[in-house]
Amino acid sequence: MFQIKNIVKHYNRTGKNVKAVDDISFNVHAGEILAFLGLNGAGKTTAIKIIAGLIKADSGGLLTSEDEKVDRNSISALLEGHRNLYSRMTAKENLVYFGVLRGLGLKASKQRAEELLTFFGLDDKANEFAQKLSRGMQQRLAVSVAMMQKPKLLLLDEPTLGVDYDNTQLLVESLQKLKAEGVAILFTTHELAIAERLADRVAIIREGKLVTDKIQPKSLQSEASYEYKLVVERSEKKSIQELASLYSLDVEDNCVPSINQSLLPKVLSAINPINIVSLTKKQPSFEQIFIKHARSTSC
Numbered sequence: 222m223f224q225i226k227n228i229v230k231h232y233n234r235t236g237k238n239v240k241a242v243d244d245i246s247f248n249v250h251a252g253e254i255l256a257f258l259g260l261n262g263a264g265k266t267t268a269i270k271i272i273a274g275l276i277k278a279d280s281g282g283l284l285t286s287e288d289e290k291v292d293r294n295s296i297s298a299l300l301e302g303h304r305n306l307y308s309r310m311t312a313k314e315n316l317v318y319f320g321v322l323r324g325l326g327l328k329a330s331k332q333r334a335e336e337l338l339t340f341f342g343l344d345d346k347a348n349e350f351a352q353k354l355s356r357g358m359q360q361r362l363a364v365s366v367a368m369m370q371k372p373k374l375l376l377l378d379e380p381t382l383g384v385d386y387d388n389t390q391l392l393v394e395s396l397q398k399l400k401a402e403g404v405a406i407l408f409t410t411h412e413l414a415i416a417e418r419l420a421d422r423v424a425i426i427r428e429g430k431l432v433t434d435k436i437q438p439k440s441l442q443s444e445a446s447y448e449y450k451l452v453v454e455r456s457e458k459k460s461i462q463e464l465a466s467l468y469s470l471d472v473e474d475n476c477v478p479s480i481n482q483s484l485l486p487k488v489l490s491a492i493n494p495i496n497i498v499s500l501t502k503k504q505p506s507f508e509q510i511f512i513k514h515a516r517s518t519s520c
């Protein structure tokens with residue numbers, strides 16, 4: 222397991238001290254795909270670059286499950302897609318070059334390159350120059366390069382950006398195979414459909430703060446995922462605010478927009494004799510859940 226622990230990063234922008242990453246902590250487990258989501262400017266890429274070791278954090282860092290510093294050789298990152306490749310080298314030459322660069326040795330690099338070309342469905346493109354490959358193939362090749370030294374943690378920033386449908390499906394399938402081999406994968410994306418399909422778990426960052434890391438897209442259809450929206454008489458606004466505080470619920474004016482089904486009986490028991498205007502059952506979509514956490518929403 223990898224622990225992202227209490228990462229903080231400040232920047233000075235136009236004379237103002239801005240906290241781009243505000244004390245975030247979460248874990249990524251072996252054989253898990255974690256989507257790290259947020260709106261533009263939320264701090265995703267800064268956090269990913271800190272985890273990759275490309276930016277120095279003001280405080281905090283990346284640790285193992287034993288609270289020890291991580292061996293950087295166990296991490297690989299793809300932050301700029303096909304731009305990580307040498308365009309006038311073939312697909313295989315790129316892999317071998319980066320393998321040797323990372324200390325694998327020539328023989329081991331050639332063997333690993335063959336394995337990865339097959340794994341990512343690029344064996345028939347081994348001798349094609351990178352610049353001749355489609356954007357999707359370049360992206361798969363770039364992920365292959367990132368996997369040359371068999372990292373335990375793979376970081377991907379917008380891995381499907383600009384990739385067509387067929388190549389996106391192939392890339393998703395390849396990442397699922399890496400997960401099955403025990404690789405921990407942390408990725409960012411603005412494509413919510415990809416996050417919902419690919420991720421075992423989702424973390425959301427808003428204005429530099431981690432607001433949740435417990436969303437499980439594949440469990441959204443379960444009955445336990447249902448939520449309720451509660452609206453009370455305006456005269457009961459103070460009472461509902463006190464109740465929401467008791468159960469750590471968001472409250473907006475005279476409305477509690479989201480109550481988990483498991484908590485509902487306790488809330489209804491405590492709410493008596495507050496006058497209820499409406500109680501609405503809802504099963505939020507993944508997009509609605511993202512919006513709820515990524516930005517403020519109203520009743």
